[in-house]
Amino acid sequence: MALHVRISTLVLFAGVLLYWLFADTLSRHGTIKDEQPLVVAHWGGYQDYQMWKEIFAAFRLKHPEIDFESRHMPSTRYHQKIQQQIVSDTAPDLFMMENETFPKLIISGKIENISPFVKAMGRWGEDGEDLKNQYWNTAIRDFGEFNSAIGEWEQWGMPLYGGCNLLFYNKANWSRARIRVSEHPDSPGLRKSNSGWWHVNDEKWNMEEFIAVCKRLTMDLDGDGRIDQYGLFVPQKHWQTFHWILGASFLDETYTRSTFYGPECEASLGLWQDFHLKNKVMPTPSALSALNTNTGFFTGMISILNTNTSALMFLNSTDVDYDTLHLPRGNSGRRYTRFFWEGMAISSLSQKKAEAWIMLDFLTSIDAQKIIADYQMSLPSLIASEPYFLRGGKGQARDVDLHKFIEAAESYARRQPISLHWGPMLRALTKCWESLISQNEEFRMTPRQAIARYLFESPDLSEKLPPIDPAAAEEYRPVWEAIR
CATH class of the missing domain: 3.40.190.10 (Periplasmic binding protein-like II)
Structure with a gap:
C-alpha cells in the first residue's frame, strides 16, 4: 500500500513539474494555429x-x-x-x-x-x-x-x-546600317531614300522586309570574318510569334489537338534554321556565350530583340539608346504576338x-x-x-x-497555346528547335525531320495532344522511320 502511495505521489509530482516547465510552451502551441x-x-x-x-x-x-x-x-x-x-x-x-x-x-x-x-x-x-x-x-x-x-x-x-512581346531596337546599330524608323505613317513598310538611308514603317512592314532589315543589320565590324553585330535575337520560347505570323500554329482553338505539322510549320522551322545558320542574322547559343539577351542587346551585339516589358527596367538602367517596334505582318496581312x-x-x-x-x-x-x-x-x-x-x-x-x-x-x-500538357509539349518543342541548329551536323535535322520527331518520338504526348488531321500527320511517319 505504501508503495502505491509513493508511486502516486511521484507521478503527481512529475505532472506538476512538467506543467511548471512547459505550461508556457504548451499554451503558445495550443493557439499557434490562430496566431x-x-x-x-x-x-x-x-x-x-x-x-x-x-x-x-x-x-x-x-x-x-x-x-x-x-x-x-x-x-x-x-x-x-x-x-x-x-x-x-x-x-x-x-x-x-x-x-x-x-x-x-x-x-x-x-x-x-x-x-x-x-x-x-x-x-x-x-x-x-x-x-x-x-x-x-x-x-x-x-x-x-x-x-x-x-x-x-x-x-x-x-x-x-x-x-506581350514587341521588338526592341538598338538605335546606334540601326544608324550604323543606315536604317531609321519612318516618321511618315503613309510610307511603305521599307523604302530606300535618295540619301541612301533605309526607312522602316513598322505599321506596314512584312516578313520579307523584316528579313531584309535583319540581314542589313548583321555585320562584321572589324573584318576578321566573324559577325560582331547580329540583326536579331528571338529567344526560343518567343519564336511562337513568328510561327503564328507565318500562318503556322501549335494547337487548335480548343487547345486539345496538335497542329504542329504542314507546309506553314515547315516554313517557320526553316526560317528559324536559316536565321541561325544560313543568313546568320541570329547568334547561336555558342556565339551568344555567357551573355544574356538583355546584355547582348545593350552592348550592341544584338540589333533587334524580341522580348517583353520585363526588359524595360533593366534597359533603362543602362545608357543604351533604344525604342520599340511592332511585329511584321505575314502573307495574310496579319501580325501576332504572345x-x-x-x-x-x-x-x-x-x-x-x-x-x-x-x-x-x-x-x-x-x-x-x-x-x-x-x-x-x-x-x-x-x-x-x-x-x-x-x-x-x-x-x-x-x-x-x-x-x-x-x-x-x-x-x-x-493567348499562348496553353494546355493541360504544356510541360511535355514544351519539352518536345525545345528538342525540335535545338535539333534544327545543332552545331554537330550529324545530329542536325531538317524541318520535316524535326516535325516527325515531335509527332512520333513521344507516344504519350501524341495520345494527349493527337493531330487534328491524322492523315496529314501520318505523312511524316516515313521521315521518322528513316531517322529513328
Missing part, C-alpha cells in the same frame, strides 16, 4: 522585391488587422520550391503562379475556387463577364475555366501582371482563405496595380491602370514608345 500569419509567396529580382515592398506597405495601411508574412525568392528557385510545396500539401496561403502551369493546377484540387469571393463582392456579372471586362482579354481566362458540368465559368486565380500572365492562387488547404482573398483582391485593385504600373516591369492586368503604365515613374527614364505595348495588347496579341 500564424497569412503567408504570401512571390518571385523576382531586386526591382521586383522593391515593388512588392511598396505594395505590401500599402496593404498594411489599408488592412492593419491582417498579419501576413511575405516570402520572396528568385524565379529559378521559386518555381521548383512551390511545385514541391504544392505536391506535399505545404503550399503558402497565397502564392504566385505562371499562366502556363495553371490548367494543370486547376484540376489538381490544390487551389481554391475563388468565384464565390468575387460574386460576394458584386464583381461577377453574367457568367463572370463583369470580371473579364475589367482586365485584359486573356488575363482572366488564363486563370479560370468553363465548367461544362454546371454550365458556368469558374475563376481559380487572378492575374497580377504580364503583357500574351503572358503571372497571377496568384489561394491554397485549398489554407486556414486563412478569407484573409488570402482580401489580399488577392487588393493586389488586383487599382491601388496595387498603380504601383505595378509605376515600376513598368510588366503590364498590369487591370485595364484601368493603363494610363499609369504609360506615365510611369520608376521605370521609364527616357522617351520609349510604350503605347505600342497597349496597341499590340488591344489588336494583335493572342
Whole structure:
C-alpha cells in the first residue's frame, strides 16, 4: 500500500513539474494555429522585391488587422520550391503562379475556387463577364475555366501582371546600317531614300522586309570574318510569334489537338534554321556565350530583340539608346504576338482563405496595380491602370514608345497555346528547335525531320495532344522511320 502511495505521489509530482516547465510552451502551441500569419509567396529580382515592398506597405495601411508574412525568392528557385510545396500539401496561403502551369493546377484540387469571393463582392456579372471586362482579354481566362458540368465559368486565380512581346531596337546599330524608323505613317513598310538611308514603317512592314532589315543589320565590324553585330535575337520560347505570323500554329482553338505539322510549320522551322545558320542574322547559343539577351542587346551585339516589358527596367538602367517596334505582318496581312500572365492562387488547404482573398483582391485593385504600373516591369492586368503604365515613374527614364505595348495588347496579341500538357509539349518543342541548329551536323535535322520527331518520338504526348488531321500527320511517319 505504501508503495502505491509513493508511486502516486511521484507521478503527481512529475505532472506538476512538467506543467511548471512547459505550461508556457504548451499554451503558445495550443493557439499557434490562430496566431500564424497569412503567408504570401512571390518571385523576382531586386526591382521586383522593391515593388512588392511598396505594395505590401500599402496593404498594411489599408488592412492593419491582417498579419501576413511575405516570402520572396528568385524565379529559378521559386518555381521548383512551390511545385514541391504544392505536391506535399505545404503550399503558402497565397502564392504566385505562371499562366502556363495553371490548367494543370486547376484540376489538381490544390487551389481554391475563388468565384464565390468575387460574386460576394458584386464583381461577377453574367457568367463572370463583369470580371473579364475589367482586365485584359486573356488575363482572366488564363486563370479560370468553363465548367461544362454546371454550365458556368469558374475563376481559380487572378492575374497580377504580364503583357506581350514587341521588338526592341538598338538605335546606334540601326544608324550604323543606315536604317531609321519612318516618321511618315503613309510610307511603305521599307523604302530606300535618295540619301541612301533605309526607312522602316513598322505599321506596314512584312516578313520579307523584316528579313531584309535583319540581314542589313548583321555585320562584321572589324573584318576578321566573324559577325560582331547580329540583326536579331528571338529567344526560343518567343519564336511562337513568328510561327503564328507565318500562318503556322501549335494547337487548335480548343487547345486539345496538335497542329504542329504542314507546309506553314515547315516554313517557320526553316526560317528559324536559316536565321541561325544560313543568313546568320541570329547568334547561336555558342556565339551568344555567357551573355544574356538583355546584355547582348545593350552592348550592341544584338540589333533587334524580341522580348517583353520585363526588359524595360533593366534597359533603362543602362545608357543604351533604344525604342520599340511592332511585329511584321505575314502573307495574310496579319501580325501576332504572345500574351503572358503571372497571377496568384489561394491554397485549398489554407486556414486563412478569407484573409488570402482580401489580399488577392487588393493586389488586383487599382491601388496595387498603380504601383505595378509605376515600376513598368510588366503590364498590369487591370485595364484601368493603363494610363499609369504609360506615365510611369520608376521605370521609364527616357522617351520609349510604350503605347505600342497597349496597341499590340488591344489588336494583335493572342493567348499562348496553353494546355493541360504544356510541360511535355514544351519539352518536345525545345528538342525540335535545338535539333534544327545543332552545331554537330550529324545530329542536325531538317524541318520535316524535326516535325516527325515531335509527332512520333513521344507516344504519350501524341495520345494527349493527337493531330487534328491524322492523315496529314501520318505523312511524316516515313521521315521518322528513316531517322529513328
